[in-house]
Amino acid sequence: MILDLAGAEEAGLLGSGGHGFDQPAINRFMASGPEAWARVRARLTELLAEDGVADLRENVSLRERLLIPQELARMHLPIEVAGYTDFFAGRQHAFNSGSILRGPQNALTPNWPHMPIGYNGRSSTVVVSGTPVRRPLGQTRPDGVDMPLFGPSKRMDIEVEFGAIVATGTELGDTLTVAQAWEHIFGFVLLNDWSARDIQRWEGQPLGPFQAKAFATSISPWVVTRAALEPFRCSGPERDLPLLPYLHEPAEYFFDLTLEAHLTPPAGHASRIVRTNTRYLYYSAPQLLAHHAIGGCRMETGDLLGSGTISGPERGNFGCLMEQTWGGRDEVALENGGVRKFLEDGDSVTLTGWGEVDGLRIGFGRCEGQILPAPTTIGKAS
Incomplete structure (x- = not known):
């Protein structure tokens, strides 16, 4: 069941109101800060716990009005995305992708162990789970071909990522410590940064990806707050070099x-x-945010920070098909007897995620999308 927060606020169940739950996104609530988040979370726990207050539990008509069966709900983007930055924060992924492109001796660039590498993505194409993803058109240059070709990407891929959502912004010129950055993060979502590897390979030098990642980024509709994830906090990795x-x-x-x-x-x-784990990341979400802001960049409520592909030490932990197939050399076996090197039209990909400790389990829901065929004509439909 899903609790209608706007209805609960209107019914006077959430205190004095003004949280903005009647808005299309939760940006106003996020901007209200950690104290307001804690008050609302505590109140929701009182209302929904089996041994909680009777305000909702013993009011049948109110309960029927405010608790909506999940299968009847249409999911939307939880936030108005102000900006989207995708990072490259997983060491195993950085090493694997670098090894595929440059060989293991030159896999990691000299700057990688010293700072989170990122690029500005397109907030306009961040979509909610369930939104179909159309195969993009673009330029490629396959091996052995002198001139670039134009057409649909033939190397469509996924990237299993963890997205952090900025709740409270900064002013132009402000900087943040890592501890301060932590307080600016509201919560986290599952994130699939769909990628066209053949387009990316041709266009990526010298400024990095552009069209190869501009066509769609899917996120889960549920934002799991920092407070909810407290039981799953853990230490970071051993560093190659001091930061x-x-x-x-x-x-x-x-x-x-x-x-x-x-x-x-x-x-x-x-x-x-x-099957991978967020503990394989080399840089944490507040490190990403602190680095983003260190030059004085203004951060805004609703900014989305992608972790980059999360890969572990084994082949089954690799978070994208480029790694799993080692650049298209190998195949991934499917349970029905089929194989894949990259995604085909009609394929659906679903990300799930959860934390579990001492019998407590908290999930992120689903982040899914289906690949549609590329456009057959160029130009906006009349």
């Missing part, structure tokens, strides 16, 4: 959360193709 002081962490800001990706072909069963 500069502005990236030092005074506390544990990593999480032990399992993430999975399942691929379902147009006619077939779902096959798990990825």
Whole structure:
């Protein structure tokens, strides 16, 4: 069941109101700050706990009005995305992708162990789970071909990521410590940064991805708050080299959360193709935010920070098909007997994630999308 927060606020169940739950997104509530988040969370716990207050539990008509069966609800983007920045914060993914492109001796660029590498993505194409994803058109240059070709991407891929949502912004010129950045983060979502690897390979030098990642980024509709994830906090990785002081962490800001990706072909069963964990990240979410702001960049309520692909040490932990197939050399076996190197039209991919400790389990819901064929003509439909 889903609790209608706008209705609960209107019914006087959430205090004095003004949280903005009647708005299309939760940006106003996020901007209200940690004290307001804590008050509302505590009140919701009182209302929904089995041994909680009777305000909702013993009011049948109110309960029927405010508790909506999930299958009857249409999910929307939970936030108005102000800006989207995607990082490259997983060491195993950075090493694997670098090894595929440059060989293991030159896999990590010299700057990678010293700072979170990122690029500005497109907030306009961040979509909610369930939104179909159309295969993009673009330029590619396959091996052995002198001139670039134009057409649909032939190497469509996923990226299993963890998205952090900025709740309270900063002013132009402000900087943040890592501890302060933690307080600016409201919560987290599952994130799939759909990628066209053949387009990316051709266009990526010298400024990095552009069209290869601009066509769609899917996120889950549920934002899991920092407070809800407290039981799953864990220490970070051993560092290759010491970080500069502005990236030092005074506390544990990593999480032990399992993430999975399942691929379902147009006619077939779902096959798990990825099982990884957020603890494999090298940089934490507040480190990403602190680095983003260190030059004085203004951060805004609703900014979305993607972790980058999360990969672990084994092939089954690799968070994208490029790694799983080692650049298209190998194949991924599906449970129905099929194989994949990259995504085909009609394929659906579903990300799930959860934390579990001492009998407590908190999930993120689903983040899914289906690949549609590329456009057959160029130009806006009349």
